[in-house]
């Protein structure tokens with residue numbers, strides 16, 4: 001059984017006065033295995049939040065199927081396995097962290113004694129110890145994000161959905177959130193999060209789905225997406241006169257007194273190497289430069 005399975009999900013919004021129909025999701029297919037961290041990557045307006053709202057059962061959809069831990073979206077059984085951190089969390093300003101988490105826990109009917117212990121544990125997990133009595137209105141963006149994560153975890157859900165959890169966090173905040181998410185994975189939880197911050201994905205996700213204009217244009221294990229894609233070869237060489245390279249119309253760069261050629265295919269690499277040998281140059285190294293997630297993302301959205 002998958003943690004999340006979305007099949008051909010379609011969603012249209014109607015404009016005011018019901019005149020125009022906007023197709024926002026054009027047949028989303030994606031699946032999340034249990035225990036993995038799935039990165040849902042896409043530019044602004046691609047349909048990430050809309051997809052998440054459908055999964056949570058917050059909005060209806062035109063057609064398609066969604067199952068969460070084997071339960072259809074929108075059912076109580078499905079919801080019970082889920083914890084959710086919204087894109088722009090808004091909590092009651094005059095509560096403190098302890099009160100907010102306790103309040104969320106009561107909604108799940110967690111017994112008082114158990115809830116007290118759970119609240120303490122969560123405050124520690126998200127690094128808000130010693131801040132439990134500070135009112136939420138005095139919280140920084142990063143602290144709001146942390147307390148939001150704590151309240152999403154109060155009923156110990158197996159599956160966490162986080163909409164743009166890294167947005168607005170500084171590098172330290174991002175690193176800390178990354179560590180918390182990784183520790184949740186170690187506890188066996190499944191995490192699905194959306195973002196357009198590629199760097200954060202590269203450092204932690206198992207699988208990525210790239211969404212553009214309401215469609216998944218690429219989905220796969222991160223190591224397959226990245227390691228199978230050699231972007232170009234970088235050939236570093238020396239001992240050929242610069243004037244000659246210019247005369248021969250060679251597109252080179254210079255670094256540390258050496259020359260560099262970038263070749264995008266193996267034929268091109270062969271040709272470049274032959275040229276260097278023919279001209280009695282000295283090859284220092286040939287380095288395959290792998291595609292980063294950012295390169296893949298940019299290539300896909302340019303198509």
Ligand SMILES: Nc1ncnc2c1ncn2[C@@H]1O[C@H](COP(=O)(O)OP(=O)(O)OP(=O)(O)O)[C@@H](O)[C@H]1O
Pocket residue numbers: 013014022024042043044045046047048049050051087196
């Ligand atoms: N209730 C609504 N009525 C009409 N259009 C909507 C509604 N909600 C979202 N949209 C439109 O659907 C598209 C996708 O929005 P969505 O919020 O899902 O994007 P997103 O990928 O989450 O973007 P972001 O990265 O900015 O959060 C946008 O063009 C948005 O304007």
Ligand SMILES: [Mg+2]
Pocket residue numbers: 048049050087163164
């Ligand atoms: Mg969004």
